[in-house]
Amino acid sequence: MRRLLDAAPQLAAPVLLLVATAAIAGALSRERQLEFENALVMAAVVVALYVFVGNSGVISFGHVSFVAVGAYLAGLVSIDPETKAFTVPGLFPFLRHAHIGIVPSLALAAAAGGVYALAVGLPLMRLSGLPAGIATFAVLGITYNVLSYWGRVGPGVQTLSSVPETGGWTIAAGAIIVVAVAFAYQRSRFGRLLRATREDPAAARASGIDVYRQRLLSFTISGALAGLAGGLYVHQLGLITPDLFYLDLTFVTLAMLVFGGVASLWGAVLGALAISALNSFLGDAENTVDVGFQLTLPNGTRLVTVGAVMALVLILRPSGLTGGREFALRWRR
C-alpha cells in the first residue's frame, strides 16, 4: 500500500498535465484548440513509443507503422459507406461497408496495431542495437510503400478528408488510457523484467529472463497503444493520407521522446507537450507574433529549431529533460 501511494504521483502528474491541456484547449479559439488537441495526440504516440523503446532500450523506427495502421483502420471504418463508395471505391468490402462509431473504431485501431506489432515482432525481436533500428526502419518503409499505392486498404497517394472528427475530451481520454496502460505495464512484473534486460542483458538472461519473450510482449502492447494513438490522430485531423505517417512523424516523435528523456513515462509526456508547444509557437512566429515586439521568423524556422533542439539534447544531455526519472513530489537522491 505504501509503495502504491509512493507511486501514485508518477501516474497522477502526467494525467493531470494531459487533463490541463484538454481543459485549456476548451477555452481557446478553434485554431488554437486544434494545436492543443494535436499535442495530446502526440503525447499518446510518444508514450506508446516509450513503452517499448524506454523499457527495452532497443530503438524502433517502426512505430509509426502501427500508428498508420490504426489511423487507416479507425478512419476508414467510421466514414459513411455511401461516401466511401464514391471516394474510395477500391477498398476491401469489409472496409467499404463498415460504418461504426468513433469509440469502437478506436478499439479496433488498438487491436490492429497490436496484431501488426505482434506479427512484426515475432521475427524482429531477436535483433537488438543497430540491426533492430534498421529492421524496424524497413518495416516503416514497407508500410508506407504499401499504404501509398494499394487502393484496397486506403486512398493511395490521395488525401481522404471525410473522416468524422472528435473533440478534445475524447482525445484526452484516449491519451490518458495510453498513459495508464504504460504505467500499469512498467509497474508490472513484466515491465520490471524488461527493464532488467535493458540494464544488463547478460545478467538478466543469467537470472532466467527470456529476453525475446519480454521484448515481444512489450512490442505488442506498445504497438496496440500506437494503433490507438493513430486512431486518435485520424479523428483529430479528419483526414487520411500516407505522408502523415512516414519520416516526419517518426522523427518528431523520436525527438519528443529523446527530449523528455527516453527512460521515463513522465519524460515521454513532458517531451511531447514541450516540443508541441515549441512547434506551435514557432509556427505562429512564422506568421508574426507579438512577444513585446513584433516577431517574424522565416518559413521553416520551426523545422530547423526542432531538429537543432533534438541534436543539442542528444549531445549535451543524452538522458533528456527528466534524466530518465519519474515525477516525484520530493527529490530523492
Added chain:
Amino acid sequence: MNWGQAIADALALGALYGLVAVGIGLVFGVMRLINFAYGELITAGAYTLAYTGGWPPALSIAACVGAVVALALVQERVAFRPLRRLGASPATMLVATFAVSFLLQAIYLIAFGSRGQIVGTLGQLNEAFSVAGVDIRWILLVTFVTGLLLLAATAALLGRTSIGLHIRAAAADFRTARILGIEANRVIMLSFVVAGVLAAAVSVLYTVSNPLVQPSLGVPITIFALVGVVVGGLDRLWSAALGGFAVGVVYGLFDDVLSSTSSVYLPSVVYGVVIAVLLLRPTGLFAPLRGAQVERV
C-alpha cells in the same frame, strides 16, 4: 523493352549506389556510426553545382567537392565527435544522425526554398551514342567508369598508404589502434574527408540524370545505399560496395522491366530483403561465414 538500355541503366545506378555504400561503410568501419545524414552531403553538393551553374564545369565541380568535404567535417566535429566522447550507444548515434539529417534538410528548405534548383553542369552528357543499335547516354558510361575508378582509388588509399593502414587499423580495433599511437580524431576526420569526396562525386554524377535539386534529394539515395550496405555486409568495405552495387543493379533492372503497377512495390521487396538478411545472415550476404561476429543480445 530494350534490354541493352535497361542493363546500361542498371549498371550505372549500381555504380552510383556502390559509391554511396562505400562512403557510408567507410565511416561505419572506423566509428561504428551509420550516418543517416550522408545523403544531405550529396544534397549539399547538388546545391553547390546548381548555384555555381555559371562557372566553368571544372571549377563548379571543385567547389562542389570543397563544400561537401567541409560539411562532412562540420558534421563530424559538431555532432558526432561530442557524442563519441560521451560514449553514446550505436542506436543513440543513429538517432543523432537522423536528427542531423532532418536539421540539414530544414536548413536547405529555408535557404534554397522548396521549389528546387536546376543543375546543368554536365548536361551535355545526357546525349546518347549508339553501340550495336542500342542508344546509350554518355552519363551512364561516365558514371560506371568514374564509379569503378573511385572505388579503385579508395581501395588503393586504404591498402597502399600509411593513412589507409591507420584507417584500417582503427576499423579493426579502435581501442587497440589508439593504444598503439594512432590518433583517433585524425583517422576519423580522414574517413569523413574520403566519404565526403565520394559524396561529391555522387552529387555530380546523379544530378546529370536528375537535375532537379530539392531539400530531400539525398534521402532516398541514402536509404537504398544503406539497404545495400546492410545486405552486402557492414563489416567489410568491399562487401558493402558490392551490396550497394547489387541493390542498384537489381533496382534499376526491375524498375525498367516491371510494369509501373508492380514496380511501385519495389521498395517493399527491397526492405523485405533487408529484414530477411538481418535475420538470417546478420553479417551480410557477401561476408564469409567463418569467424563471423554476429551481433545478437
